[in-house]
Amino acid sequence: MSNPTLSSWNKAVTSSSTSEEKKTCTSTAHVGRTMAFDEPTVFEQSVEGRKGYQTPKLDVPAFADKMLSADLLRKKAAKLPELTETDITRHFTRLSSQNYAKDLGFYPLGSCTMKHNPKTANVAASLPAFELTHPLQDIATAQGNLQICWEMQNYLAEISGMDAISLWPCAGSHGEFVSLLVIRAYHAAQGNPRKKVLIPDSAHGTNPASAAVCGYDVVTLKSGPDGELHPETVKAAMDEEVAAIMITNPNTLGVFEENFKEISDIVHAKGGFVYCDGANLNALMGAVQLGKIGADCMHFNLHKTFAVPHGGGGPGAGPIGVVKKLEPFLPKPIIQKNGDTFSVDHNRPHSIGMIKSFWGNFACTLRAYAYIRQLGKEGIKKTSQMAVLNAKYIRKRLEKAYHMPFRKPVLHECVLSDKIQNEYGVKTMDIAKRLMDYGFHPPTVYFPLIVPGALMIEPTETENKQQIDAFCDAMLAIADECRETPEVVKTAPNVSFRARLDEVRAAREVKVTAAL
Amino acid sequence: MPFIPHTQEEINEMLSVIGAKSLSDLYDSVPDALRMKRELDLPEPISEQDLLAELKSIGKKNLATDKALSFLGAGIYPHFTPSAVNDLAFRGEFLTPYTPYQPEISQGTLQVTFEFQSLMSRIFEMDISNASTYDLSTSVAEAALMALRIHKKKKKIIVCEGMHPEYREVLKTVLTPTNIEIVTLPHLNGKLNVKALKENLCDQTAACIVQYPNFFGIAENLEEASKLTHDADALFITATAEPFALGLLRTPGSFEADIAVGEGNSFGLPTRFGGPALGVFTASEKYLRQMPGRIVGETLDAQGRKGYVLTLSTREQHIRREKATSNICSNHQHCATIATIYLSLIGKHGFSSLARINAAKAQYAAQKLSSISGVKLQFEGNFFNEFVLELPKRAQDVLDALVKENIHAGVSLERWFPQCKNSLLLAFTEVHRKEDIDALATALTNAL
Numbered sequence A: 001m002s003n004p005t006l007s008s009w010n011k012a013v014t015s016s017s018t019s020e021e022k023k024t025c026t027s028t029a030h031v032g033r034t035m036a037f038d039e040p041t042v043f044e045q046s047v048e049g050r051k052g053y054q055t056p057k058l059d060v061p062a063f064a065d066k067m068l069s070a071d072l073l074r075k076k077a078a079k080l081p082e083l084t085e086t087d088i089t090r091h092f093t094r095l096s097s098q099n100y101a102k103d104l105g106f107y108p109l110g111s112c113t114m115k116h117n118p119k120t121a122n123v124a125a126s127l128p129a130f131e132l133t134h135p136l137q138d139i140a141t142a143q144g145n146l147q148i149c150w151e152m153q154n155y156l157a158e159i160s161g162m163d164a165i166s167l168w169p170c171a172g173s174h175g176e177f178v179s180l181l182v183i184r185a186y187h188a189a190q191g192n193p194r195k196k197v198l199i200p201d202s203a204h205g206t207n208p209a210s211a212a213v214c215g216y217d218v219v220t221l222k223s224g225p226d227g228e229l230h231p232e233t234v235k236a237a238m239d240e241e242v243a244a245i246m247i248t249n250p251n252t253l254g255v256f257e258e259n260f261k262e263i264s265d266i267v268h269a270k271g272g273f274v275y276c277d278g279a280n281l282n283a284l285m286g287a288v289q290l291g292k293i294g295a296d297c298m299h300f301n302l303h304k305t306f307a308v309p310h311g312g313g314g315p316g317a318g319p320i321g322v323v324k325k326l327e328p329f330l331p332k333p334i335i336q337k338n339g340d341t342f343s344v345d346h347n348r349p350h351s352i353g354m355i356k357s358f359w360g361n362f363a364c365t366l367r368a369y370a371y372i373r374q375l376g377k378e379g380i381k382k383t384s385q386m387a388v389l390n391a392k393y394i395r396k397r398l399e400k401a402y403h404m405p406f407r408k409p410v411l412h413e414c415v416l417s418d419k420i421q422n423e424y425g426v427k428t429m430d431i432a433k434r435l436m437d438y439g440f441h442p443p444t445v446y447f448p449l450i451v452p453g454a455l456m457i458e459p460t461e462t463e464n465k466q467q468i469d470a471f472c473d474a475m476l477a478i479a480d481e482c483r484e485t486p487e488v489v490k491t492a493p494n495v496s497f498r499a500r501l502d503e504v505r506a507a508r509e510v511k512v513t514a515a516l
Numbered sequence B: 001m002p003f004i005p006h007t008q009e010e011i012n013e014m015l016s017v018i019g020a021k022s023l024s025d026l027y028d029s030v031p032d033a034l035r036m037k038r039e040l041d042l043p044e045p046i047s048e049q050d051l052l053a054e055l056k057s058i059g060k061k062n063l064a065t066d067k068a069l070s071f072l073g074a075g076i077y078p079h080f081t082p083s084a085v086n087d088l089a090f091r092g093e094f095l096t097p098y099t100p101y102q103p104e105i106s107q108g109t110l111q112v113t114f115e116f117q118s119l120m121s122r123i124f125e126m127d128i129s130n131a132s133t134y135d136l137s138t139s140v141a142e143a144a145l146m147a148l149r150i151h152k153k154k155k156k157i158i159v160c161e162g163m164h165p166e167y168r169e170v171l172k173t174v175l176t177p178t179n180i181e182i183v184t185l186p187h188l189n190g191k192l193n194v195k196a197l198k199e200n201l202c203d204q205t206a207a208c209i210v211q212y213p214n215f216f217g218i219a220e221n222l223e224e225a226s227k228l229t230h231d232a233d234a235l236f237i238t239a240t241a242e243p244f245a246l247g248l249l250r251t252p253g254s255f256e257a258d259i260a261v262g263e264g265n266s267f268g269l270p271t272r273f274g275g276p277a278l279g280v281f282t283a284s285e286k287y288l289r290q291m292p293g294r295i296v297g298e299t300l301d302a303q304g305r306k307g308y309v310l311t312l313s314t315r316e317q318h319i320r321r322e323k324a325t326s327n328i329c330s331n332h333q334h335c336a337t338i339a340t341i342y343l344s345l346i347g348k349h350g351f352s353s354l355a356r357i358n359a360a361k362a363q364y365a366a367q368k369l370s371s372i373s374g375v376k377l378q379f380e381g382n383f384f385n386e387f388v389l390e391l392p393k394r395a396q397d398v399l400d401a402l403v404k405e406n407i408h409a410g411v412s413l414e415r416w417f418p419q420c421k422n423s424l425l426l427a428f429t430e431v432h433r434k435e436d437i438d439a440l441a442t443a444l445t446n447a448l
Helices: A009-016 A019-024 A085-096 A119-125 A143-160 A172-189 A206-213 A231-237 A260-269 A278-283 A324-329 A362-398 A428-437 A465-484 A486-490 A503-508 B008-018 B023-027 B048-059 B083-089 B107-124 B136-150 B165-175 B194-200 B223-231 B243-247 B285-290 B317-323 B333-370 B395-403 B434-447
Strands: A164-166 A196-200 A217-221 A242-248 A273-277 A297-299 A320-322 A334-338 A341-345 A414-417 A454-457 B156-160 B181-185 B205-211 B235-240 B259-263 B279-283 B296-300 B306-310 B386-390 B423-427
Touching: A085 B083, A085 B107, A085 B333, A119 A362, A119 B048, A143 A164, A143 A278, A143 A320, A143 A334, A143 A341, A143 A362, A143 B048, A164 A324, A172 A206, A172 A242, A172 A273, A172 A278, A172 A297, A172 A320, A172 A324, A196 A206, A206 A217, A206 A242, A206 B317, A217 A231, A231 A260, A242 A260, A260 A273, A273 A278, A278 A297, A278 A362, A320 A324, A362 A414, A362 A465, A362 B008, A362 B023, A362 B048, A428 A454, A428 A465, A428 A486, A465 A486, A465 B008, A503 B296, B008 B023, B083 B333, B107 B243, B107 B259, B107 B279, B107 B296, B107 B306, B107 B333, B136 B156, B136 B165, B136 B205, B136 B235, B136 B259, B136 B279, B136 B285, B156 B165, B156 B194, B165 B181, B181 B194, B194 B223, B205 B223, B223 B235, B235 B243, B243 B333, B279 B285, B333 B386, B333 B423, B333 B434, B395 B423, B395 B434
Parallel strands: A196 A217, A196 A242, A242 A273, A273 A297, B156 B181, B156 B205, B205 B235, B235 B259
Antiparallel strands: A164 A320, A297 A320, A334 A341, A414 A454, B259 B279, B296 B306, B386 B423
16 A cells, blocks of 8 residues: 655745745735645555445345346456545545635636635535435425425526526536527427527637537637627628527626627527527626527526536536527426426427436525525625626736736626736746746636637635735736746746646546556 | 625725726626616525525425435435545535646546546446536437447437436437437337347447346346447447446446446435436547546646646537537536545445345345235346336325325336336335335335
8 A cells, every 4th residue: 555645835835935926915825735645546545355334234134146147247346445434534635635726715717707605505405305305206295396496497587587497407518508409499490490500709618519519500700809799790690590699798808798789689680599608697697687688598507606616627507598489498397386386397399308317406506596595686786796896906906917908898807818928938827827826726718719828817706805906916926027037937836736737648648547 | 795795995995996986887888778777686685594494494395305215216316425425525625626727736626536537437347437427317418429429420329218218308309409310129028129129220320328227127138239239330338327236237348338327326425306416427448539528637747746637628618619529518526526435435345235235125125015915026137226016006196195104105107108007116225224115015005
């Protein structure tokens, strides 16, 4: 067995601090812990014969091999680890300490809406009355779950201005795909599913990927010089083979597409639908209802706007909202309310069908429900206001030190570029890695694609002014470093658990499972 | 506001820095006609204490297994989760990071995922695994799409009726935009109809998908089906809803499956109305570059130390856009983290012992319940922890009677197989004590 060894994280912290950092960074940078461990895999630590779990006492006759056909029995037991609870506890606690997390600090990933994840939601989702329900139990015994779903549908409809909601998609990109299936089903019912989907070049990668899985040809629309989508561009591309346009609003620059209504009219005039990517909904709650200004369909990211924790990459949930015209095509089943009783309708002749077994990611629905209830009407509106205030403030504080590719006012996120820093040989990725030395998670980098060397910053509303200022101070300090000591930036991170990782090697010498 | 930190003073200060007079100026860039002119019609804010009280009251409208016996399976199985699992998995460091796009500060999630991939490939005896998909129904659809990428010119997918009807429906929905034909082979006494498979395989078949053990709980030797499928140059795909079966039964790898998908919910996750669950996606190494979703690989850092990164990203939507192998972005990482901790803890011994306990409980239940007058096992064959009973009366009526006694006795097959009015599908795991099974037998006897 191999033993974990202490790495020199602490040493790195003290040796890397530069005078520049002390001069300009007012942040209480929290880089690392008291100790960090190089942790062997759970397989490397395994010792034959060790047990971490005692099986319950068997109160029925033991299973005998002869009960099943001999040709069906597994020949060799799966080589799972053999460790005690102590080993397991330390292993996973140590691994957890190698993660940066929202619970540890500021996490301004653009388009990801990394807001605080309220702890109440964890408790709500683990209440036995909900957690111990089974998806196939008699719905007369799952009325509580259906009530949560019903109310959640109403809240999302109100926030978005949409007429009907389906909670079943599991993630944002799943919601996009399901939305396009709904749109396709509508067109097919009119006799032609149509061939194309229009997508601006500033869109998230999932948009074209979802359109492709839905069998559509993607027509990429060029953003204008101001980063926005222009009606004439849409008009030129729009014809009666276009099923839909996929728009993110505010767009991935954080800018509200001010021609949204006009663009919607152009698309509608040719019988197309306007689909809205809901990734940026955190800018608009209580301020704009997309369903009332031309959008026909959108998805919600419960794991962004509604504070469901990202879990290191999911699970989230990607409900969709549609206007009346598209409602008959929503995925099955549909929840109905009759008096105080909820029922479920599977008999939906126009529905696209089921898009996932059971009831979507119900535990995520429940978390988001708890979040909306705690904030209430004023809180939801203020959430978007403060998210916008924080982003505008950051943009203002950084606008002299970093190149701002577009001048239009932003809403909940802002995009800068590395253009000024390029002069000193420093690139966006270097700035991102250097932020780690200051104790911050980097922003989204190299996205949107229409901005070379983009840094996309979304602070969210749950960060206080001191944190926002500390981040800005760090960004300004790094801008100074780029000029004065660019090597410090180019070799960052210095204080993280690992230095830059060789991604080319990982893709070339593929090792995706532990050796047996 | 519990999650909004700004004081009025700070708001004023920040507004003045950005040159705005009031909060309504924040939306100056939104044309007035597009702005919402009224307040949101949502409930008033509620305190945590009041919210939890209200949720508990709403929860009373559910009958969950804290108050009822349940023998429901059919894709989601109740298992016991040792205390350490959630204690560790729900650390904020695992629960609250984003996707590990910055590997230097995400080694925890990345190593856990590497271990998860390794665990899945060991359990399924497959070469490689991805970082997870949503659940088994969506994994089946992703597997079909992958087969169609590998066999670009082929136009047919064969599925067996022994696959969960909801998975089959999801597959159908996902393939709607394509011109792919889905051929559904009727089951033969609850089993795969190998003769029908042989007749339907042709040079247009991209894949044959078989649930193992199947929807009716039956595990069968898939050697012949696999060989026939491979002889037709098609991919053999298995779907395993109860992966604990693989602690006792032969693996998809032993049947030379090209892709083996599974439902990982049994590995430490609660039944929670079926979601979020955990899609497992494993495959033969030669198809690595056609895999959907995220994959973590081992590498070195600039100082030569071992580390992990998201790898082969050129398959994925954020790089390839419309040419990506899948549109999947967020997966079910935290569920995979729970499964990794759970499987590490129960370990080699626990995995096979629990599998044997599950089988023992089901054997006992089958013997006990089929000794009730008029009740018999509907299908002959090997089962792991789930089977179909044929009752002397309509299963739904029996279920309705038993639920009044706080027993969720199982799933009636009538909803999906209208001719199977008297068929009841039940599952048994280590959570069921002998006395629970005996209570079910008594209640069932009384209801007939």
